[in-house]
Amino acid sequence: MMLHYLQPAKLQSKKIVFEDVFSARDPATLEHLKELSSRRRVIEESINQSSFITEAIAREMSGGLTSHCLRDLQKLEQYLPLLENLIFHVDLVCSNHRVVRWISELKIRWSSALSSSSLFNLRGPKFFQIDNLRYELVMTLYLYAALLRERAIEILPADLVQSATLFREASGVFQHLANEVFPSLQSSQSVERPLEATPSMCTVMSIICLAEAQAVTIRKAEEKGTTVGLLAKLHYSITELLGEATAIVYSNTIEYKDISSSFLEFISSCKALHELRSRKYLAESVKIGEQVGVAIGVLRDALINVKRELPGEESWRSIFGKETDAASDMLRKYENENEFVWHEKIPCGDELPRLQGNKIANALPYHPKRWERELNFKI
Secondary structure: OOOOOOHHHOOOEOOOOHHHOOOEOOHHHHHHHHHHHHHHHHHHHHHOOOOOOOHHHHHHHOOOOOOHHHHHHHHHHHHHHHHHHHHHHHHHOOOOHHHHHHHHHHOOEEEOOOEHHHHOOOOOOOEEEOOOHHHHHHHHHHHHHHHHHHHHHHHOOOOHHHHHHHHHHHHHHHHHHHHHHHHHHHHHOOOOOOHHHOHHHHHHHHHHHHHHHHHHHHHHHHHHOOOHHHHHHHHHHHHHHHHHHHHHHHOOOOOOOOEOHHHHHHHHHHHHHHHHHHHHHHHHHHHHOOOHHHHHHHHHHHHHHHHOOOOOOHHHHHHHHHHHHHHHHHHHHHHHHHHHHHOOOOOOHHHOOOOOOOOOOOOOOOOOOOOOOOOOEOO
């Protein structure tokens, strides 16, 4: 089983009406602005949970989609090409003072799903405003990637292959944000922003999605009867990936001073869980090679380490409990066997074999789409 954390997709945003701000020179441009507002409004209503549409009507409007997550993904896929086209044409006239004022009047505001102050604010989430259209693109793409990840978790019990693909797609979108979109948002660097609107957080989320894709791939490998030695390496690569994510967070203490403790616990708990699984498979592998003493040492070390990382979340503690119970049962079996048959010395510390990772999951590149319609403004 995997640990699940769905908070990254719980973003909210304030209403935007593009045609009330931008002055269109022709009917086609006005139509484009109105469609942008309409497409965005259904996203706003869904993420803000302010829609009065019944479940049956929502399903019919989406073409029969029963998953709320899938319906939101569909809405974003219809909105993003329109937004990309607006940004393309605004960039051509971005130095015009009237255009600058229009963007400011949009009042682009989004909340954070990973900020502790937003999560525990009794007056509702804190909203961050940045007067830059690419801020809207960043947060919309972030939401899209977070929902791809949520959908991957949703279908995990039924389709391991598709789940892994969606995790890899989500990783690719986060990667695109960090590497391609953020460089053009640097002009707003000094403005207070949500954690989601930072390149380092997008890198962290990209890594987490890759780790989750690897975890799903491992489940498929376990079903196929992959050797325990390889499984140990596959699990340990998840620990290494999450170690990278942890290093990024703790190297940006000012940027992450308001980060949710539950998000940090999720990363550390996943890291510890997969290290335990890696050591279990390593112990099984060396036992097959008739190194019972080494196997015992590996398991003892694993159980000592995992006790330091027990999570507070009840559902996660349950998964940890099953894994530690299985490792403890294996240890007792090996100790009894060693006592009566092998009588091998039990190594510890630096005498134990070092774990090595084997990463096989890679991000799928995201290719933005733009609805190519000419826009003209009165400037």
